[in-house]
Amino acid sequence: MEALKDKIERLKRERNAVILAHYYTEGEVQDVADFVGDSLALSQRAATTDAEVILFAGVHFMGETAKILSPQKTVLMPDMAAGCSLADSCRAEDFAAFIAAHPGHTVISYVNTTAEVKALTDIVCTSSNAVQIVESLPKDEPVIFGPDRNLGNYIRNITGRENMLIWDGACHVHEEFSLEKILELKKEYPQAKVLTHPECKRPIVLVSDYVGSTAGLLKFAVQDTSTDTYIVVTEPGVLHQMRKAAPEKTFIPAPPMDSTCGCNNCSFMKLVTLRKMADALERMAPEIVVPEQTRVRAERSIRRMLEISQKLGLV
Ligand code: 13P
Numbered sequence: 031m032e033a034l035k036d037k038i039e040r041l042k043r044e045r046n047a048v049i050l051a052h053y054y055t056e057g058e059v060q061d062v063a064d065f066v067g068d069s070l071a072l073s074q075r076a077a078t079t080d081a082e083v084i085l086f087a088g089v090h091f092m093g094e095t096a097k098i099l100s101p102q103k104t105v106l107m108p109d110m111a112a113g114c115s116l117a118d119s120c121r122a123e124d125f126a127a128f129i130a131a132h133p134g135h136t137v138i139s140y141v142n143t144t145a146e147v148k149a150l151t152d153i154v155c156t157s158s159n160a161v162q163i164v165e166s167l168p169k170d171e172p173v174i175f176g177p178d179r180n181l182g183n184y185i186r187n188i189t190g191r192e193n194m195l196i197w198d199g200a201c202h203v204h205e206e207f208s209l210e211k212i213l214e215l216k217k218e219y220p221q222a223k224v225l226t227h228p229e230c231k232r233p234i235v236l237v238s239d240y241v242g243s244t245a246g247l248l249k250f251a252v253q254d255t256s257t258d259t260y261i262v263v264t265e266p267g268v269l270h271q272m273r274k275a276a277p278e279k280t281f282i283p284a285p286p287m288d289s290t291c292g293c294n295n296c297s298f299m300k301l302v303t304l305r306k307m308a309d310a311l312e313r314m315a316p317e318i319v320v321p322e323q324t325r326v327r328a329e330r331s332i333r334r335m336l337e338i339s340q341k342l343g344l345v
């Protein structure tokens with residue numbers, strides 16, 4: 031393990047590389063990264079880094095977003111098979127047909143989408159800024175929101191927008207959490223606060239004390255002084271930073287419906303290992319490639335998100 035870490039450090043310097051990692055990766059992966067963040071902060075970093083190489087310890091759409099924003103840089107993935115069930119639930123050709131069937135709508139897509147879907151989109155959003163992005167549009171502007179139905183419903187309930195068409199996609203990890211199990215945990219730990227990612231289903235959102243992106247959950251968990259126990263309803267990788275930042279507090283990962291399946295873990299994020307990271311830096315492969323025509327259109331929708339977020343002081 032130490033030898034692998036040294037190798038990554040050395041190759042990083044030789045390649046002038048930066049390592050960006052998402053909160054859902056393994057703790058040891060997060061610990062060798064230069065920056066760990068949620069999707070919004072990671073795309074911001076990818077847009078501004080002056081390193082020549084980005085090694086993206088995350089899933090494919092995140093590496094793609096980095097490449098779209100920094101086309102002159104080499105973006106490496108530790109494992110190209112690290113996909114995303116939510117991005118997979120929205121194929122570009124199906125989404126294009128949906129948009130064509132509903133003309134006159136502004137298309138807002140969650141960052142968990144392929145470059146091709148982003149290229150069909152007017153404004154990208156992440157779970158950090160989705161509500162504010164939607165609210166930045168006039169109240170009567172019709173919106174298509176994709177691909178996450180749970181995040182879409184969450185936004186619709188908060189903003190009270192009726193004219194919002196929502197794509198019927200979901201994340202297999204966040205769909206697995208069980209309300210019943212969370213209520214049982216609440217009985218066991220009555221003082222605990224429930225912190226939930228908005229990709230979870232509405233009944234779980236309704237019993238939560240705080241709903242937000244991974245970065246939002248982390249910030250809340252660290253800053254909150256009302257209790258010292260938290261039930262965390264998202265992929266448990268984020269507990270690594272929570273425990274580091276607030277070792278005196280207790281963080282309980284919410285279990286999935288079937289407690290034996292381990293399916294509250296994102297199997298895609300867990301494909302990222304130190305060995306694969308070292309190999310990618312050594313071989314300078316596998317590398318993300320986005321066709322230029324798609325990239326240019328996708329960049330427009332991501333830049334709109336970054337501009338709105340900057341204007342609102344969210345990044
Ligand atoms: P965040 O944008 O909150 O980091 O979430 C990304 C993700 O994949 C959630 O499943």
Ligand code: SF4
Nearest residue numbers: 114115116201203296
């Ligand atoms: Fe995709 Fe779900 Fe994994 Fe997030 S947790 S990367 S939405 S499959």
